[in-house]
Amino acid sequence: xxxxxxxxxxxxxxxxxxxxxxxxxxxxxxxxxxxxxxxxxxxxxxxxxxxxxxxxxxxxxxxxxxxxxxxxxxxxxxxxxxxxxxxxxxxxxxxxxxxxxxxxxxxxxxxxxxxxxxxxxxxxxxxxxxxxxxxxxxxxxxxxxxxxxxxxxxxxxxxxxxxxxxxxxxxxxxxxxxxxxxxxxxxxxxxxxxxxxxxxxxxxxxxxxxxxxxxxxxxxxxxxxxxxxxxxxxxxxxxxxxxxxxxxxxxxxxxxxxxxxxxxxxxxxxxxxxxxxxxxxxxxxxxxxxxxxxxxxxxxxxxxxxxxxxxxxxxxxxxxxxxxxxxxxxxxxxxxxxxxxxxxxxxxxxxxxxxxxxxxxxxxxxxxxxxxxxxxxxxxxxxxxxxxxxxxxxxxxxxxxxxxxxxxxxxxxxxxxxxxxxxxxxxxxxxxxxxxxxxxxxxxxxxxxxxxxxxxxxxxxxxxxxxxxxxxxxxxxxxxxxxxxxxxxxxxxxxxxxxxxxxxxxxxxxxxxxxxxxxxxxxxxxxxxxxxxxxxxxxxxxxxxxxxxxxxxxxxxxxxxxxxxxxxxxxxxxxxxxxxxxxx
Amino acid sequence: xxxxxxxxxxxxxxxxxxxxxxxxxxxxxxxxxxxxxxxxxxxxxxxxxxxxxxxxxxxxxxxxxxxxxxxxxxxxxxxxxxxxxxxxxxxxxxxxxxxxxxxxxxxxxxxxxxxxxxxxxxxxxxxxxxxxxxxxxxxxxxxxxxxxxxxxxxxxxxxxxxxxxxxxxxxxxxxxxxxxxxxxxxxxxxxxxxxxxxxxxxxxxxxxxxxxxxxxxxxxxxxxxxxxxxxxxxxxxxxxxxxxxxxxxxxxxxxxxxxxxxxxxxxxxxxxxxxxxxxx
Numbered sequence: 065x066x067x068x069x070x071x072x073x074x075x076x077x078x079x080x081x082x083x084x085x086x087x088x089x090x091x092x093x094x095x096x097x098x099x100x101x102x103x104x105x106x107x108x109x110x111x112x113x114x115x116x117x118x119x120x121x122x123x124x125x126x127x128x129x130x131x132x133x134x135x136x137x138x139x140x141x142x143x144x145x146x147x148x149x150x151x152x153x154x155x156x157x158x159x160x161x162x163x164x165x166x167x168x169x170x171x172x173x174x175x176x177x178x179x180x181x182x183x184x185x186x187x188x189x190x191x192x193x194x195x196x197x198x199x200x201x202x203x204x205x206x207x208x209x210x211x212x213x214x215x216x217x218x219x220x221x222x223x224x225x226x227x228x229x230x231x232x233x234x235x236x237x238x239x240x241x242x243x244x245x246x247x248x249x250x251x252x253x254x255x256x257x258x259x260x261x262x263x264x265x266x267x268x269x270x271x272x273x274x275x276x277x278x279x280x281x282x283x284x285x286x287x288x289x290x291x292x293x294x295x296x297x298x299x300x301x302x303x304x305x306x307x308x309x310x311x312x313x314x315x316x317x318x319x320x321x322x323x324x325x326x327x328x329x330x331x332x333x334x335x336x337x338x339x340x341x342x343x344x345x346x347x348x349x350x351x352x353x354x355x356x357x358x359x360x361x362x363x364x365x366x367x368x369x370x371x372x373x374x375x376x377x378x379x380x381x382x383x384x385x386x387x388x389x390x391x392x393x394x395x396x397x398x399x400x401x402x403x404x405x406x407x408x409x410x411x412x413x414x415x416x417x418x419x420x421x422x423x424x425x426x427x428x429x430x431x432x433x434x435x436x437x438x439x440x441x442x443x444x445x446x447x448x449x450x451x452x453x454x455x456x457x458x459x460x461x462x463x464x465x466x467x468x469x470x471x472x473x474x475x476x477x478x479x480x481x482x483x484x485x486x487x488x489x490x491x492x493x494x495x496x497x498x499x500x501x502x503x504x505x506x507x508x509x510x511x512x513x514x515x516x517x518x519x520x521x522x523x524x525x526x527x528x529x530x531x532x533x534x535x536x537x538x539x540x541x542x543x544x545x546x547x548x549x550x551x552x553x554x555x556x557x558x559x560x561x562x563x564x565x566x567x568x569x570x571x572x573x574x575x576x577x578x579x580x581x582x583x584x585x586x587x588x589x590x591x592x593x594x595x596x597x598x599x600x601x602x603x604x605x606x607x608x609x610x611x612x613x614x615x616x617x618x619x620x621x622x623x624x625x626x627x628x629x630x631x632x633x634x635x636x637x638x639x640x641x642x643x644x645x646x647x648x
Numbered sequence: 649x650x651x652x653x654x655x656x657x658x659x660x661x662x663x664x665x666x667x668x669x670x671x672x673x674x675x676x677x678x679x680x681x682x683x684x685x686x687x688x689x690x691x692x693x694x695x696x697x698x699x700x701x702x703x704x705x706x707x708x709x710x711x712x713x714x715x716x717x718x719x720x721x722x723x724x725x726x727x728x729x730x731x732x733x734x735x736x737x738x739x740x741x742x743x744x745x746x747x748x749x750x751x752x753x754x755x756x757x758x759x760x761x762x763x764x765x766x767x768x769x770x771x772x773x774x775x776x777x778x779x780x781x782x783x784x785x786x787x788x789x790x791x792x793x794x795x796x797x798x799x800x801x802x803x804x805x806x807x808x809x810x811x812x813x814x815x816x817x818x819x820x821x822x823x824x825x826x827x828x829x830x831x832x833x834x835x836x837x838x839x840x841x842x843x844x845x846x847x848x849x850x851x852x853x854x855x856x857x858x859x860x861x862x863x864x865x866x867x868x869x870x871x872x873x874x875x876x877x878x879x880x881x882x883x884x885x886x887x888x889x890x891x892x893x894x895x896x897x898x899x900x901x902x903x904x905x906x907x908x909x910x911x912x913x914x915x916x917x918x919x920x921x922x923x924x925x926x927x928x
Binding site for chain 2: 098104213241247248250252256266272329344347348
């Protein structure tokens with residue numbers, strides 16, 4: 065009878081394995097260590113100009129062609145890891161570990177660690193992807209499920225990254241699906257990335273691995289094997305003598321490295337900018353005949369895949385700080401034993417809902433302070449409601465220009481007594497942490513403040529950052545592009561990344577999703593690059609119409625552009641042009 | 649009572665063993681022992697993955713070695729031994745064309761890396777046919793007990809089998825169950841194909857060689873994402889004559905709705921865009 069039990073076990077065992085799916089745990093290398101394909105990607109890196117076989121649209125081509133390799137010398141970018149969309153292509157050993165739920169006895173997550181990347185966690189426990197306002201990371205947020213014996217991984221919330229190590233871009237709107245499949249000894253990873261901002265169609269790549277034949281590398285250290293764990297954190301250093309806040313980039317049409325690539329490989333320049341058609345067999349004939357077909361057009365703007373949820377919603381940011389979204393402008397809330405401090409109050413229409421949400425978060429703790437980052441109605445409209453709790457009048461703090469502009473505009477908030485300051489900053493100590501209110505002159509308006517929660521390590525950026533539009537500066541309200549750039553650089557002076565260039569200090573923008581230092585740097589880079597392009601055109605005598613025709617914001621419009629509303633792409637370009645040309 | 653209940657799992661075990669025995673009977677060739685074995689299913693009926701249709705290669709990797717013809721002597725990332733390098737250095741496409749061997753780059757080990765389209769159909773219930781537009785080649789994948797021919801050809805002789813990926817176990821198939829319907833359980837297996845009897849040819853258009861001793865092992869599978877259907881092919885070339893280790897690549901194709909882009913053309917190698925020396 066025992067033999068029968070054994071037979072049952074033998075019969076059911078493999079079936080049980082099937083339900084437990086395939087175990088990818090272990091260390092994997094590309095065949096031949098560097099692999100037998102994509103040599104340029106796994107070795108020194110592809111050359112600037114090698115955009116062949118990538119489905120880039122004209123926005124993607126523009127972003128790639130104006131990329132400078134010196135980007136990596138910028139302090140905020142020095143520690144950037146390989147992003148998830150690239151990681152499997154790099155010269156890495158892939159280490160796969162499984163994390164088990166010790167109670168349920170099931171795999172709850174798989175961790176993917178590429179030597180030159182950053183470890184990724186694939187959640188298998190059915191948790192949802194975060195809301196759109198959540199922080200994006202270089203590794204993104206991944207969930208997995210099994211289709212037969214293939215692990216299918218979906219990744220969202222990725223920061224802007226690259227497909228190749230030569231500036232070929234992916235945007236924050238990119239989404240990735242990966243298939244992990246075992247074929248005998250081989251692990252095949254099929255990666256498909258869809259990026260409506262920079263791609264004309266999804267990009268696919270297949271990467272093969274074998275179990276490593278060399279000692280497994282030590283997790284966290286790219287260069288040492290079996291020497292024990294090494295503490296590894298990357299911090300930026302002063303690598304060049306470039307001016308502080310310098311953003312390296314090439315002006316459109318002025319990247320000399322493109323011609324070098326063209327000459328070295330005898331690839332015509334038109335072919336290097338052809339984008340997605342270079343993937344298809346017909347392109348071989350086009351190369352011989354010299355027949356070109358234009359690159360796919362760039363989208364004027366790409367709406368988020370998922371519309372932000374309607375109504376008020378909140379998210380814990382860090383320490384004692386929460387963010388409330390859906391109130392017009394974002395509302396920052398600090399909660400502690402002494403009560404509640406609110407930065408910006410949303411629109412008047414949403415004020416009661418904001419107050420309800422604060423009560424939900426803080427109970428009956430009173431609102432002691434309201435700070436206004438600037439005077440616009442979507443940030444001050446709730447002042448009357450939130451600063452006038454029945455038993456407690458909250459103090460309203462702001463730069464004095466906020467009070468002046470509120471009175472000028474006839475806003476109800478202008479009738480409230482405000483505690484203003486006119487210097488560079490004001491500091492209070494509340495709920496056990498110092499809070500700095502830092503005036504950034506002539507940025508979004510002439511009354512902007514950043515609010516820095518030093519203990520919680522959070523910056524509330526107000527009008528200086530909107531992640532849903534091009535950076536906004538209103539000349540009629542005292543704003544300027546140069547002031548806005550200075551304000552963004554001021555934020556970067558405050559923020560400190562936790563590791564690999566991300567995390568650490570969190571920034572709550574006036575509108576849109578949470579940022580960290582890497583995001584603010586990318587946003588600052590964008591404004592600097594567009595400013596430089598327009599300034600260069602003005603220096604060469606270009607009219608406003610000519611500047612618009614050159615589309616200086618082409619490679620960013622997919623994420624930040626708008627063709628309707630108060631701050632269109634055209635309005636943004638016009639505002640920069642008028643400021644830099646002295647009002648022409 | 650305890651003895652009685654303890655016997656139940658053994659009865660269950662017996663049932664399972666009998667079921668597995670019946671499944672193994674399914675594997676008996678026609679004319680095998682009579683009994684309760686269900687009729688043997690054809691390769692088409694037992695397909696673990698539907699590969700049929702029109703597919704276009706998406707050359708998103710190794711573009712400089714696949715879409716264009718690399719210069720003579722450029723053997724980047726191919727694990728060639730000295731003999732293989734010597735042959736690669738002597739590549740002469742004009743000589744190939746003159747000697748009627750223009751299809752050397754279109755042999756099975758190099759074919760799936762070329763920029764081309766595939767048309768995959770069932771030639772019969774146990775033979776899967778892959779045709780290409782560029783080079784107008786035809787590969788036949790034989791399931792079951794086909795006999796290889798004496799002659800060595802560009803496409804060789806391919807023996808194919810359906811596989812579940814490692815760790816998988818198709819209990820239903822083993823039990824002799826009927827074909828799966830996509831609605832109840834889309835098959836997620838793959839096709840494993842081993843090709844031998846190859847005529848010597850090129851792994852790449854620029855004369856990187858494989859010999860007639862080469863064996864090609866391939867795994868075909870399908871994935872879907874963002875509204876597209878893709879075919880992936882993992883290829884392992886084993887060639888003790890010219891390679892120091894197996895040459896492993898993977899390629900991918902996108903499904904096309906029909907054959908409107910099918911563009912047959914004879915075997916032809918475009919001249920290299922760049923010369924080896926002083927160029928790349």
